[in-house]
Amino acid sequence: MMLILCFLGFLIRSFLISGIDTQPVHGPLKPQKVQFQSRNFHNILCWQPRSPLTGSGSVYFVQYKMYGQREWKNKTECWGTTALFCDLTNETLDLYEPYYGRVMTAWAGSYSAWSRTPRFIPWWETKLDPPVVTTIQVNASLLLILCAPEFPYRNQNGRNTSMENYYDLVYRVFITNNSLEKERKVYEGTQRMVQIQGLALHSTYCVVAEIYQPMLDRKSPRIIKRCHG
Numbered sequence: 001m002m003l004i005l006c007f008l009g010f011l012i013r014s015f016l017i018s019g020i021d022t023q024p025v026h027g028p029l030k031p032q033k034v035q036f037q038s039r040n041f042h043n044i045l046c047w048q049p050r051s052p053l054t055g056s057g058s059v060y061f062v063q064y065k066m067y068g069q070r071e072w073k074n075k076t077e078c079w080g081t082t083a084l085f086c087d088l089t090n091e092t093l094d095l096y097e098p099y100y101g102r103v104m105t106a107w108a109g110s111y112s113a114w115s116r117t118p119r120f121i122p123w124w125e126t127k128l129d130p131p132v133v134t135t136i137q138v139n140a141s142l143l144l145i146l147c148a149p150e151f152p153y154r155n156q157n158g159r160n161t162s163m164e165n166y167y168d169l170v171y172r173v174f175i176t177n178n179s180l181e182k183e184r185k186v187y188e189g190t191q192r193m194v195q196i197q198g199l200a201l202h203s204t205y206c207v208v209a210e211i212y213q214p215m216l217d218r219k220s221p222r223i224i225k226r227c228h229g
Contacts, residue, residue: 029105029112031060036088036101036117038126040149040163045078045086045101047115058107062086067098067119080106089152095123095166124216128163130223131171133209137228140201144187144194146171146209170212172219177205188212204228 031047038044049058062078065071078086092099102116134145148169151161163169173187173194187194199205206227211220 029058029107029110031103031105031112031115034101034103034115034117036099036120036125038120038122040129040152041089041095041122041126042087042152043089043092043120043122043126045088045103045117047084047103049084049105050112058082058105060084060086061104061106062088062101063114064088064091064099064101066094067100072102092120092122093153096121123166127218128167128169128211128213128220130220131209131211133207133223133226135207135226135228140197140199142196142199142205142207142228144173144196144207144209146173146192146194148211167213168215170214171209172212173207173209175205175207177203183208 034047062075063072102114105112129149132147136143148163174183176183206225
């Protein structure tokens with residue numbers, strides 16, 4: 001009997017460590033909405049519990065792999081986590097390669113089957129933050145300095161890497177004031193230093209800006225209005 005119990009324990013440990021799919025021990029435990037959420041190449045795997053009941057007291061196990069690889073790899077920091085997310089930025093640094101992630105739930109002594117993400121390509125799917133904008137007012141003009149978001153890690157020289165290294169980016173700048181019924185686009189282009197001239201003195205002008213990615217036909221959220229006057 002002791003030999004049988006030891007053998008069963010070995011099988012359970014092998015199941016958790018291996019990347020082989022098995023039949024679920026408890027179907028309703030299977031995580032749902034397993035997907036990557038990516039912003040500026042910060043690639044976070046997210047999921048939700050199947051039900052509020054199993055969400056309390058559950059722990060989760062995360063694995064990942066690149067498309068074409070046979071073996072799944074354990075994410076040690078998210079092996080037995082109680083969180084509903086796992087940072088896989090370090091594991092998905094090749095921005096042009098497809099990846100998968102998957103999650104399994106353990107609750108009350110039972111284990112679910114794995115729930116897998118759709119194919120995820122960081123370059124194709126990451127969303128960009130708005131540009132960082134510095135505004136300087138000089139008499140009747142505004143000088144804008146526009147900076148794209150940065151890659152989450154420094155390059156080999158220890159410097160931050162701009163998203164401009166990975167995409168062709170177009171900056172759009174809009175302006176409003178009390179005399180304008182609606183906002184007016186004052187700039188669209190690739191220059192990062194923009195001067196808006198001919199502004200009326202003693203008027204308050206508000207500037208917003210966004211980034212447009214022509215190849216993907218996608219735009220970032222806008223910055224919070226910057227007002228001068």
